[in-house]
Amino acid sequence: MSSLNAIVPMACVTAAAIAAMVAEAFRDPGERMPIAGLGLVGLVGAAIATVLLWNHNTSSFGLVVADDFGLFVTGILIVVGLLSLAISGPTIDRERLPAGEYYALMLFATAGMMLMATASDLLVIFLALEVLSLAVYVLTGIRRESPAATEAAFKYFLLGAFSSAFFLYGIAFSYGLTGSTRLDSIRGLTASQAPAPMQLLAVGLVLVGFAFKVSAVPFHMWTPDAYEGAPPAVAGFMSTGVKAAAFAAFVRVFLSAFEPLRGQWSDVLWLIAAATMIVGTVVGVAQSNVKRMLAYSSIAHGGYLLIALLSANDVGKGAVLFYLLTYAITNIGAFGVVALLDNASRPNDRVADYAGLWNDHAALAALMTVFLLSLGGFPPMAGFIAKWYVFSAAVKAGYSGLAIIGVLTSVISVFFYLRIVVMMYMTPGNTPAQFPAVPKIAGAALVVSAILIFYLGLLPTRVLDWAAASISAF
């Protein structure tokens, strides 16, 4: 049994997902079932397992390692899952979505993300990537009667499948050269040989696959379309969970298996990081739809995470984890507000729709302000500390150029975050009472994320210590 311990967190979530599917099958039409409660049970079980496994460095069959790095990301994914469950309720009721299918897909995707964060074998990373992607493709298009949602799902599916073919081709070359798909064996063999052209090809193809998943420029085209077409609660889930899982695997593969080839991939990653920050910010300024704006903002945040990955000194590796945590809480909060303003007749997702929100929903406006300022990196919010650590890691590692680009794009990005804040407080609303009432659970989830943002911003030491302690694995 002991060798199965490392997969317990994802097993809990998978069991909850299967239970949700079975519950949906036995549900009479119109009957209400507390299916989200099953997800809650599964995620709490995963959280308990994560705490118990902490510091034990368990490994299952050499394919899945529950080291502290993987467990920290698992923790982030549990937070993402809980917040997503909480903000999904109103969307499901309003759009009359099949609750069991929705929650089952969300939980399967979460299980895939956890597997991806803890996998230590390229093939298992590929399988986890597919488990999470297939579930998220369907979630994107779950509003079947909406042409935009179906179109978004297809674009996301097409580019996702295309990129996973590249990823797999990279794994094939890596396997051909080293005879193994295990990350540690690949590292041992690449360290002992001179870099062969085929090895560089393998690294390049795997890099393309990851860049698609973390929506790095120039592989970001699907992101705004998918986030705009998906229900806002799903967009929040995608933009945080998929990114956290993909970055965890990205860091693990590039800092363990492909670390000996660092000299070859670091320049390429430098260019990708710079382009990602610049394109995400500059195109984000031109958006008039809040969901597309948040999509470009999430692209830009991917660029900051790439800086942290590239400057992989001790500060940098801890910074990846801390940044992922604050970004996940903040971004899911922002999409949560968008989800709560969505009503059956109109999505209320243009920047102009936020005019006068302060008068109609003072609490939502205040929460949105916290989330946007944290995304922009204002002190005392968590986003400031996270960016501070990333940029100081970059300067220490000798990437001052990237740090400067990062600071400049952060300043520009403040413009489009503040545009919404100005809209909410200083522009009179056109029609009163156009926003739906806020359900209790979803509202409470948003308040909790806002509290966490202030906690991480004001007292980050404890979590930073955990993040720093958990990266010693590499």
Add this chain to the structure above:
Amino acid sequence: MMVTLDHYLVLSAILFSIGTAGVFVRRNLITILLSIEIMLNAVNLTFVAFGRALGSADGQIIVFFVMTVAAAEAAVGLAIVIGLFRHRESLNPDSFTALKW
């Protein structure tokens, strides 16, 4: 003539390129899905060829996983295509214009 590892690798590279080109060039959603399948099968050929060259069965076992994933992907992909067709009565990607930056 001896068929060596290089022959297999060149063949699979050609197949992969055909698939990649098909995704960009073809103007029918079903053909685009088939192009992605060609890419995945080119990768499968690479795995089998490497497995044989290395004298290990791993390469062939990996192919089973990839085939399963490809089948699941095709199921989801075709379902989405049917959903799209119901909205637009067309399989031409140029007719899908609800989302634009």
